[in-house]
Amino acid sequence: MLINIHKSALEEVLHFRNQFLHENNFQFICNKCHDYGWADTYLFWANDMQIGYGAVWGTDRREDRDTIFEFFISPPFRKHTHLIFPKFATITKAIYIESQSNDVLLTSMLYEYATNIRAEAILFADHYQTNFDIPGTVFRPRQYDDNSDDSSDFFLEAEGRIVASGGLMLNYNFPYADIYMDVKAPFRQKGYGSVIVQEIKKVAYAAGRVPAARCNISNQISKATLLKAGLKICGFRLKGDLKALQ
Known part of the structure; x- marks a missing residue:
């Protein structure tokens, strides 16, 4: 041959x-x-x-x-x-x-x-739905008049302050969408990361997408946040x- x-x-x-x-x-x-x-x-x-x-x-x-x-x-x-x-x-x-x-x-x-x-890097696939609810938090899309240097598509607010942000990257093979998120430094380790990931997952499914994520192999905080929000490790x-x- x-x-x-x-x-x-x-x-x-x-x-x-x-x-x-x-x-x-x-x-x-x-x-x-x-x-x-x-x-x-x-x-x-x-x-x-x-x-x-x-x-x-x-x-x-x-x-x-x-x-x-x-x-x-x-x-x-x-x-x-x-x-x-x-x-x-x-x-x-x-x-x-x-x-x-x-x-x-x-x-x-x-x-x-x-x-x-x-x-x-660690690769994540969605596994189960979570139902976290931190009183006083609001998940919302970015608005045209938001006065923020953060260009993310979604914000999580607590008592009127933006505590976390994130969104979906759609430049992957359909129907997958990659979750990205960031918790502002003063508000970390309070559960806000898992809440915003939970809500972004809902946005993905509502748009006909399948949420997925990844993080650096050494980023233990992001790994824990994604696992807590119902994702599972699917590869490396x-x-x-x-x-x-x-």
Whole structure:
């Protein structure tokens, strides 16, 4: 079997990207790399048949293309993965792999072909509904006359003061929406973070979106807040240094 790999336009691999997203069924946090032109895509061929695709982007500088972050092979051809991945890595001259641990195929490549593997972020999926209620708090959308340097879409007020803010980032694969939030320094560790996450989750569902979130691997406060607000850990963002391939 002759394996060929060609750099291709995004439109040429979209049918495989749709399969990739459908099969994995999770928020793919690098989805926006394609929308913003930060990635190059490659089409995989076995003889004269298209069998999958891969993508690279710049892990530290957007103009670089040094990191494999997507790798998909149609299931009937996955027995040939050991032939395809090393050739893909060699052609792209990538030096890193970035993978979500819930992406089983690329994560298996990470553990086989990379060293110095480390977790950089925790990934969260929604798990259950909470019903926190702190007396005196009001959750509301941003208003045109708000005199605030905070550009968030939603605020949580307590006794007329903004204690927390947040919103949804929609530049991820549909239907997922990424929750972001911040509790103002004087009001932390009082439960406001979990309340605003709880309410933002409701906004997401009302808009036909599925809420998700992530935080830095070392951010224990955000991790605790998201778990308390009914999310669960669904994976980790992993990175490794590609071994020299022959």
